[in-house]
Amino acid sequence: MPDPTRFRAPKGTQDVLPPASARWEALLAHFATVVERGGYGLLQSPMFEDIGVFQRASEGADAVRKEMYEFDDKGGRRIALRPEGTASVVRAFVEHRPPVPWKVWYATPAFRYENVQAGRYRQHHQVGVEALGSPDPDVDVEVITLGWEFLQSLGLRDVDLLLNTMGTVDDRQRYVEVLRAFLVERRGDLDADDRDKVDTHPMRVLDSKRRATRDATADAPRIADHLSDESHAHFERVRAGLGAMAIDVRLEPRLVRGFDYYTHTTFEFVPRSVENAQATILGGGRYDGLVEELGGPATPGVGFGAGIERLLIACDAEGVFAAPAARVDVFVVDVTGGDHARDLTAELRRAGLRADRAFDQKGMRAQMKAADRSGAPLAVIVGEQEVADGVVSLRPLRGDFGAEQQTVPRSQIAGHLRRLRSNDVGADTQADGGGPTPSPLDVALARKLLQRDPDDLAQQAEEPS
RNA sequence: CUGGCCGUAGCUCAGCUGGUCAGAGCGCCGCGUUGUGGUCGCGGAUGUCGGGGGUUCGAAUCCCCUCGGUCAGCCCA
Numbered sequence: 001m002p003d004p005t006r007f008r009a010p011k012g013t014q015d016v017l018p019p020a021s022a023r024w025e026a027l028l029a030h031f032a033t034v035v036e037r038g039g040y041g042l043l044q045s046p047m048f049e050d051i052g053v054f055q056r057a058s059e060g061a062d063a064v065r066k067e068m069y070e071f072d073d074k075g076g077r078r079i080a081l082r083p084e085g086t087a088s089v090v091r092a093f094v095e096h097r098p099p100v101p102w103k104v105w106y107a108t109p110a111f112r113y114e115n116v117q118a119g120r121y122r123q124h125h126q127v128g129v130e131a132l133g134s135p136d137p138d139v140d141v142e143v144i145t146l147g148w149e150f151l152q153s154l155g156l157r158d159v160d161l162l163l164n165t166m167g168t169v170d171d172r173q174r175y176v177e178v179l180r181a182f183l184v185e186r187r188g189d190l191d192a193d194d195r196d197k198v199d200t201h202p203m204r205v206l207d208s209k210r211r212a213t214r215d216a217t218a219d220a221p222r223i224a225d226h227l228s229d230e231s232h233a234h235f236e237r238v239r240a241g242l243g244a245m246a247i248d249v250r251l252e253p254r255l256v257r258g259f260d261y262y263t264h265t266t267f268e269f270v271p272r273s274v275e276n277a278q279a280t281i282l283g284g285g286r287y288d289g290l291v292e293e294l295g296g297p298a299t300p301g302v303g304f305g306a307g308i309e310r311l312l313i314a315c316d317a318e319g320v321f322a323a324p325a326a327r328v329d330v331f332v333v334d335v336t337g338g339d340h341a342r343d344l345t346a347e348l349r350r351a352g353l354r355a356d357r358a359f360d361q362k363g364m365r366a367q368m369k370a371a372d373r374s375g376a377p378l379a380v381i382v383g384e385q386e387v388a389d390g391v392v393s394l395r396p397l398r399g400d401f402g403a404e405q406q407t408v409p410r411s412q413i414a415g416h417l418r419r420l421r422s423n424d425v426g427a428d429t430q431a432d433g434g435g436p437t438p439s440p441l442d443v444a445l446a447r448k449l450l451q452r453d454p455d456d457l458a459q460q461a462e463e464p465s
Numbered sequence: 466c467u468g469g470c471c472g473u474a475g476c477u478c479a480g481c482u483g484g485u486c487a488g489a490g491c492g493c494c495g496c497g498u499u500g501u502g503g504u505c506g507c508g509g510a511u512g513u514c515g516g517g518g519g520u521u522c523g524a525a526u527c528c529c530c531u532c533g534g535u536c537a538g539c540c541c542a
Contacts, residue, residue: 008533062540084542110542115466117536126542193539210538258541268542280542307542335500366494368502383500397502405501 012114012122023312023323028107030153031127031306035105038146040129043104045088047111051080056293057087058259067112081111084259085305086287087294089130094296100133110305119279119310128284130303132291137234140265140286140302141241147282147304148247151269154311155320159281161247162268163239164255167223167231169263169289175226176202182220189216207256222253234264261287265302273317274310281314282306327375328354329421331397333367333382340382344392344413348380351414353421377401378420380413 009015016024032042054064069081082088085106093102107127116122129146131139144161151159166172183190183198183205190198191210198205206217227235242249257266266285284304291299315321330353334341341357348355356374358367364383371379378401381393392413394406401420408416 011533067540112541114540115538116534117538120541124542128542208539283542305542310542331502333501364500365496365498365502368500370502372502379502381501385500393501395501 010122012116012120014121019323019325022325023315023321024308026324027154027308027311027321028127031107031150032105034150034153035129035146038103038129038142040103040105040131040146043089043092043106043130045092045106045108047109048079048081049088049091051078053091053294054080054083054087057090057290058084058261061259064259067114069111069113082108083112084110085126085128086130086259086261086290086303089303090132090287090290090294090296090301093132093299094291094294097296100299101139102132103129105129119274119307119313121309124310125308126305127308128303128305130301132301133299135288135300137237137265138241140238141245143284143302143304144238144242144265144267145245145247147267147269147284147306148245150306151282151311154315156271156311156314156318157320158272158318159314160270160272161242161249162252162255162270163242163249164252164266165223165227165231165235165238165264166262166266166285167227167264171223171227171231172203172263175221175223178221178226179203179206183217186216201260203256206254224253231264238265257283257285259287261290261293263288267304269306271314271317274314279310279314280307281310325375327377328356329376330355330378330380330417331371331374331376332357332380333364333371333395335364335367335381335383336387337361340387344380344382344410348414348417351418353414353417372397378417380417386410 051068051070054068058064064083068083071079073079085108088108089104089106105128107125109123109125111123113122114120127150129143131143148161167175180198180202183202187195187198189212190205191208191212194205194208194210194213197208203223205213206220208214208217224235239249252268255266255268257268262285264286266283268280268283270279271281282304283306284302286300286302288300290301291297312321330348332341332345332348332355334344334357338359338361345355345357356376358370362370368379377396377398379395379397381395383393386392386407389407390410391407392410394408394413394416396402396405
């Protein structure tokens with residue numbers, strides 16, 4: 001770096017500024033609304049863990065094997081920033097042993113030291129759910145359905161659901177032997193970069209996008225033909241359930257997810273509208289052995305994670321889920337020196353209105369420009385004349401409130417504005433959208449967002465302004 | 466890690482057969498309207514041309530190195 005004082009966000013990270021960040025708020029609100037309807041509660045857990053949590057959870061995954069942000073803390077502990085959401089949830093379950101079924105959701109950054117490209121970052125953000133404690137395939141259906149409804153709530157329509165099963169651990173072991181035998185014979189036909197995987201992760205070979213490998217494995221044995229009766233019944237129940245939910249499914253025998261802990265159901269939602277190689281926006285599955293792996297009692301589990309950045313990319317590609325307009329209800333213009341701007345703005349805010357003002361003693365013209373930029377539909381103007389008369393001038397700035405400037409007694413302005421806002425549908429659906437923007441993953445924010453009426457959210461999604 | 470493309474004003478970019486080449490649009494600020502925004506008109510501020518080195522009388526422009534961005538492989542959300 002030529003100039004060490006010129007800092008930038010680290011590679012693979014990004015700042016999300018207002019007004020674009022309003023989409024993040026709205027997305028989290030949609031997610032929380034959908035999954036809390038299903039009885040899922042927020043789990044807030046640390047973003048870093050003993051590295052063993054992630055290593056035990058998925059030894060073979062690249063994200064864990066070679067992409068983790070790991071370091072020693074000052075106490076000499078080996079720590080890693082979480083590369084994915086599920087392991088921490090399972091660790092928390094093992095630690096606290098809550099009654100099952102334990103159904104939780106989370107929103108968290110995830111860190112992977114890898115190369116950056118479209119839809120892939122070193123810090124990305126996920127929302128997800130996990131349901132621990134029941135082997136019932138109907139839980140798989142519930143989880144997939146919540147994912148689907150979440151995508152629907154954003155307005156996404158052009159998305160495929162890919163579904164596969166990994167069977168039980170025993171099923172998979174038997175199948176892997178068959179598959180490996182098949183691959184060993186054809187090793188020479190595989191793309192050179194895939195040949196080593198025959199020994200280490202034969203199923204990953206099937207997931208390769210390389211042409212030579214694709215061709216050589218076109219008629220590879222399928223796990224669906226090597227399932228136990230129980231695994232087969234599980235998968236059929238899941239398929240039937242998705243049918244009952246009227247969710248279209250594309251069976252994808254080659255779908256192999258990146259983490260090794262999956263059993264039975266695995267699934268991904270992939271947008272058809274996105275060209276990138278990294279397109280999966282929501283993926284998950286069942287992981288019946290993971291709790292034991294992390295030292296807990298044998299406990300089945302199923303869940304999914306969804307990448308917020310990729311969700312927004314997909315929304316852009318479909319032209320849905322526009323950022324809600326961030327705006328305030330009223331802008332106070334004070335040309336008498338600033339006392340009224342200071343006091344009246346505070347008064348309006350205490351009355352529950354979103355109010356802003358200009359600073360620096362600017363002139364009327366500059367303050368009106370600022371009022372316009374704020375998006376406020378109304379300006380309250382205080383000048384010498386108003387002060388003398390004990391009134392304020394109420395000036396409409398956009399169409400919603402007509403064109404006539406009114407005079408309102410100073411003592412009544414807060415109540416007057418509150419009545420106007422409650423009658424104004426456009427402003428009402430924007431409720432709480434214009435405040436300061438805290439960290440999008442702030443719990444308090446998530447709680448606040450949950451107070452919103454789901455109907456408003458749905459309306460916002462369909463009619464972004 | 467490997468490779469392609471790209472780094473010029475806050476943003477999007479033009480200029481790149483070396484010689485008014487430091488520009489345009491948008492945005493921002495001010496004025497026209499010293500009490501009224503959004504339209505219009507006029508004016509203004511802001512750049513180590515990513516950084517370093519080299520070639521040259523002369524480099525944003527050519528060469529080398531370097532840093533950064535972006536996309537692709539791999540991997541995954």
